[in-house]
Amino acid sequence: MVAKGDMVYAWTTDAEIAKKAECGGAVTGLLKFALETKLVDAVFAVKKGQDLYDAVPVVITNPEEVKDVAGSLHCGTLLMSKLVKKFLNGAKDMKIAMVVKGCDMMGLYELGKRQQVNLDNLIMIGVNCGGSVSAITARKMIKEKFGVDPDTVHKEEIDKGQFIIEYEGGHKGISMDELEEQGFGRRPNCRRCKLKITRQADLACGNWGVIGDKAGKATFVEACSDKGTSLLEGAIAAGVIKVEPAPEKGIEIRKKTENAMLKLGDKWRKKDFEKLGEGRQRLENIVKETSRCIRCYQCVEQCPICYCVECSTKKPYLVPPGDVPPSFMFHLIRLTHVSDSCVNCGQCQELCAMDIPNALHMHALQVDLQEMFGYVPGVDMTLPVLALVEEPTERARLAATGSDQIFDIFKK
Ligand code: FAD
Ligand code: SF4
Ligand code: SF4
Ligand code: SF4
Ligand code: SF4
Numbered sequence: 327m328v329a330k331g332d333m334v335y336a337w338t339t340d341a342e343i344a345k346k347a348e349c350g351g352a353v354t355g356l357l358k359f360a361l362e363t364k365l366v367d368a369v370f371a372v373k374k375g376q377d378l379y380d381a382v383p384v385v386i387t388n389p390e391e392v393k394d395v396a397g398s399l400h401c402g403t404l405l406m407s408k409l410v411k412k413f414l415n416g417a418k419d420m421k422i423a424m425v426v427k428g429c430d431m432m433g434l435y436e437l438g439k440r441q442q443v444n445l446d447n448l449i450m451i452g453v454n455c456g457g458s459v460s461a462i463t464a465r466k467m468i469k470e471k472f473g474v475d476p477d478t479v480h481k482e483e484i485d486k487g488q489f490i491i492e493y494e495g496g497h498k499g500i501s502m503d504e505l506e507e508q509g510f511g512r513r514p515n516c517r518r519c520k521l522k523i524t525r526q527a528d529l530a531c532g533n534w535g536v537i538g539d540k541a542g543k544a545t546f547v548e549a550c551s552d553k554g555t556s557l558l559e560g561a562i563a564a565g566v567i568k569v570e571p572a573p574e575k576g577i578e579i580r581k582k583t584e585n586a587m588l589k590l591g592d593k594w595r596k597k598d599f600e601k602l603g604e605g606r607q608r609l610e611n612i613v614k615e616t617s618r619c620i621r622c623y624q625c626v627e628q629c630p631i632c633y634c635v636e637c638s639t640k641k642p643y644l645v646p647p648g649d650v651p652p653s654f655m656f657h658l659i660r661l662t663h664v665s666d667s668c669v670n671c672g673q674c675q676e677l678c679a680m681d682i683p684n685a686l687h688m689h690a691l692q693v694d695l696q697e698m699f700g701y702v703p704g705v706d707m708t709l710p711v712l713a714l715v716e717e718p719t720e721r722a723r724l725a726a727t728g729s730d731q732i733f734d735i736f737k738k
Contacts, residue, residue: 328562330555334569334575335536335544346396347360349533350545352567353425353451356529358392359561360423360449367590370410370424371395372402378482383409395425396689398453401464403513405671407433407443408630416443420537423557427458428521432669432704433630435526439707441725442633449553452524454532456484456587457516460676467510472498515672515685517594522587523580528554534581535572537706546580547570599690612657612687618680619651625684631664638663665691666711669704696719 329335338344338355347354357369368387373395375382381402386392407430410417426434431452459467465476467489472494481492488499489511493613505511524530530548547569549555561567572580602608626632626639637718638659639645645656668688675685697701699711 328555328569330549330552332555333535333546333548333572334558335540335572335576336531336547336567337540337544338567339566340393340433343393343396346393346411347545348396348398348552349474349536350540351396351530351543351654352547353453354392354396355567356451356557356561356710357395357423357425358389359564359566360557361386361392363560364501365421365451365557366423366449367420367559368422369395370397370406370414370422372400372404372406372425377477379464379476384413391545398688400457400482401459401461403458403460403672403676405433405628405630405673406430406630406672407437407671408633409611410434410448411437411442411630411633417447418444421447421449423451426452426523426524426527427453427455428452428519429515429669429671431524431527432521433671435704435706436630436667436669436710437633439709440633449557450527450529451554452525452527452530452550454523454530454534455516455519456522457519459489459514460513462508463513467505468519471500471505471508471510474479474498484710497667502538508636513672513676514594514598514683514727515670515675515689518591518598518689519670520588520591521704522584522591523548525550527551534583535578537576537579539575540570546576546703580582584674598686599693602686602690608690612661613654613688615682616654616657616684617651618682619656620679621650621652621656624677625660629660629664630669630671630672630673630679631667660684661688661691665689665733666695666705668692668698 336350336352338351340355343351343354357371361369368385369392370385372381373384378399379401380401383404402478402571404519406424406426430504431450437443443738463576468474468476468479468491472491474491479491480495483490487502489502489505490499491497502511528551531545533546535546536544549558562569603611626637639656645652665688670685670689678684696712701711
């Protein structure tokens with residue numbers, strides 16, 4: 327029996343999954359079990375594409391294909407939440423089991439409270455996340471810092487503070503601190519991220535805290551919700567997952583590691599936000615950086631908070647059409663509409679055609695707003711600040727329609 331709140335070491339009994347999995351294969355085992363037993367209609371996860379720098383989101387309906395997604399891609403910087411909204415109709419008409427990193431999960435909560443995603447239809451299998459490296463940075467870093475041809479690398483992992491690669495002819499690890507001080511390593515938003523263990527998902531899985539003879543062979547699983555607990559129980563009863571209680575020492579190590587990561591997150595926040603400046607200086611920096619904008623709309627397209635049918639940045643009376651760069655109003659609109667709920671997923675920066683540090687701008691404002699209003703995005707179903715400071719009718723409209731704009735104050 328497993329109860330909500332329990333922490334166990336878990337591993338798959340499927341040899342094929344075990345071989346391919348990152349550690350114990352419990353995540354893949356659970357996904358397969360959920361699909362096989364028709365608890366869900368589909369599994370939504372990430373698969374290796376052309377190479378390990380190419381993370382591909384996949385929807386799987388055949389249980390035999392689930393094993394293909396086993397393993398972690400640290401150079402896969404996808405955001406799963408927006409994809410559920412955009413391509414899977416917000417899980418409104420199908421049940422889905424999916425793997426979520428902290429930012430994926432936070433995005434899902436923000437979309438869920440805006441009725442853009444049906445969280446009841448989702449089983450969220452969370453994975454701990456120390457961070458991901460953008461594919462371009464990874465290739466450059468492997469070439470320049472490791473002196474290795476990135477195309478010869480067949481495995482990468484982040485372990486004990488090192489980025490480690492295995493390639494034709496050997497393996498090498500370099501400390502993440504060293505890499506990051508030189509502008510390589512994890513994405514800037516990941517360095518500032520403080521959602522390391524996905525306790526707000528149905529299960530929180532990872533390798534932190536797996537010690538002794540199970541190190542590398544089991545997945546540390548925390549049962550976080552009734553849904554997650556019953557999935558785990560069902561899989562144990564069916565014999566597809568085996569478990570044993572996590573030892574006290576392992577639980578302690580996991581907590582210590584999480585705390586160390588949170589401290590590191592604070593360090594990077596301080597550093598990045600100080601560089602951006604405060605007040606007028608911050609505004610000047612943002613105006614300067616965004617003056618490179620070519621209006622490709624990727625920041626709007628990828629942001630989990632931006633889903634409006636008619637985006638205000640496309641309204642000619644707000645942002646004159648055709649101008650490149652667009653007037654600063656373009657960015658001001660996004661900053662005012664999104665900043666309270668930004669989950670620091672990094673997509674608006676990662677995919678910006680002009681490498682504008684959009685996520686840094688938004689995250690700095692989000693942290694300020696959090697200090698002012700206490701609203702923490704992405705961790706529960708509390709409504710965002712802007713929904714509260716707007717008129718109650720706006721709140722009701724948002725709840726009733728679910729697919730309209732956050733703001734419609736300029737409606738004729
Ligand atoms: P598996 O059975 O191998 O299943 C892994 C699942 O993860 C697969 O379903 C796959 O689709 C999915 N996946 C792979 N890459 C991605 C991606 N980029 N985005 C979303 N889903 C993905 N655990 C820690 O304890 N500490 C960490 O610092 C840590 N950092 C991580 C960073 C990243 C980017 C990722 C993806 C995972 C990280 N994990 C971390 C979790 C760990 O790597 C394992 O996923 C977890 O322990 C489960 O192991 P498993 O053998 O049961 O997973
Ligand atoms: Fe992981 Fe956080 Fe980066 Fe998302 S933002 S990939 S949860 S470190
Ligand atoms: Fe992610 Fe950028 Fe949107 Fe924030 S503003 S949630 S970092 S895409
Ligand atoms: Fe994003 Fe605002 Fe556009 Fe909506 S109107 S998509 S919140 S920028
Ligand atoms: Fe401008 Fe970058 Fe946004 Fe494209 S992604 S519209 S270049 S800020």
